Amino acid sequence: MERTFDLQWIDYAIMLIYFVFVLGIGWVLKRYMKDANAFLEAGRSMPAWVAGLAFISANLGALEVMGMTGSGAKYGMMTTHFYWIGAIPAMIFLAIFMMPFYYGSKARSVPEYLKLRFDEKTRGLNAILFAVMTILASGISMYALAILMEKVLGWNFNLSLILSAAIVLGYTYLGGLSSAIYNEVLQFFIIVIGLFPIVCLSLYEVGGWHGLLESLAPIATSKGFAPDAFTTTWKYSGAATSNPMGVEWYGVFAGLGFVLSFGYWCTNFLIVQRAMAAESPVAARKTPLIGALPKMFIPFLIIVPGIVALVLMNNPTSGFSITDPTTGQPNYDLTIIMLLKHYLPSGVLGLGLTALLASFMSGMAGNVSAFNTVWTYDIYQSYIRPATNDAEADSKHYLKVGRLATIFGVVVSIAAAYLAGLFGNIMDFLQTIFSMINAPLFAVIALGMFWKRTTGHAAFIGLLAGFAIALLHHGLTAPMGASTLVKGGWISIVHVYPVEMAQNFWTAIFACFTSASLAIGLSLVTKQKKTDEELVGLVYSLTPRVNMNEGKWINRPSTLAWLVAIIGIILTILFW
């Protein structure tokens, strides 16, 4: 099969212009980076719409785009569970209930909130786990993109890896978090506009949405599902065997909709940092909501073309294939790039490839800018060189450390990318393990915010125990047909899940409940070391209500939250 693209000068020109702009933004911002606060927290100066688009763009990394288009081809519209039930409720909750405390506490990071609310050891545990996880994630996505570029475009693996990392380093080193955020906004538009031609052309080819439904019916029935199984979301979730995803509604609802999504959206500093950089408490509250508006429609940009790819794959005359020549198996990660190749002529093709590069860069810059903040404030300032009395000299010093951490983060990411190439399975395993820290973290932070009795010891033990239970559950269960121990069952197999996703859902559910119940129990028997005065601004019941409903109703966060909720419900019903 012909795999290489026929790129013309215009495609390269578009990529080059994009690189110039990305670095140019960093260059322009360089002169504003006078202290650590400007570099690591963007001086808390971002308008809500900028922070909101950056919020969603940091989440729209290359792995997300590749993975979700692939999931569209594999599971159909059920993939939207990751965007609707698996994101919207959590984003509204973060905006309305949690953001006032993250922002109002003056904490500079999520680990620092843990320090203020609980104690040093809870912060330390979270900071170190977060730092390792972030770098790992950044390395894995770098590897995934570079290998794709090598396979499909024939670009040199080392060159594309180093070059893309160097550009990300360039603009984050120059302009810090501001540069990462501004570029994320730019990248958001590039991703949307660059991938939009595929949406139009793919739907046009299959005859619109109705044509798509008709083409999918025989494919679904041949796989043993109802004819509309690939274009509905909840309809066939009564039994795991009757839908392509292999999950039941309660697993999706509790595992994805509650534990995993609240764990991810409400505690992941990479995400929360964008809202913390907003210019005011109201803007910080609006940030996740503004992000939620495009989030709800991203499925039409990346999942729907994936579903069309499923039709194309089953039509031998289309010439479309994602089969890996070495294994003979479909490689769903290839879906998006093969769609680009299938539909786009030179010109928009360069734009589409730029969109993929942009998604990679927004994800990586997000990781790097979150890493350098946690490293500088929560590890370096806490354990290596505490602040002195000279605030001005300190700020200069931590700016330098933040810059060095940026270089360090990128270099270690590159190393992690090469490790991912050498020990792919182990890296997958580590990523699965680290993804398990979010669910217990949500349990602990939510308890801390809404129950003033929660103590530091309880939080720490709760986190550790949640993590241990997650490991134990992963070690004792396996998805059906798992051939390697990294998928689970490395202690002994006591339960087999039909699919890996169900295993992940239940791992998170067990971890979250263990954490929550232990933290509640231990809080009742340990002594609260923080006084009520210390907890003002950190705990719901002790914080004076700020009137968030000033001004015209149209500008209020609550209005926006209702709007998001209503659109989410309408979409869910339309694609039920």
Place this chain on the structure above:
Amino acid sequence: MLDIRIPIGLLFAIFGVLILAFGIATNSYPDMYVKSMQININLWSGIFMTIFGAFMLVWGKLAKKEE
């Protein structure tokens, strides 16, 4: 600080004009638009991006005036 609308507007205006011109120049090439089912997708994308870029530039300039 920097108003991000300006660089976004500028970038898409450049992309738009470039791709639009490319679309016009290649309009008569027989093989060029086989993949896109004979739709000159460069032309349409180019038009759309030029408009979007201009919109961002105007919006950015207006916001600056207000200050």
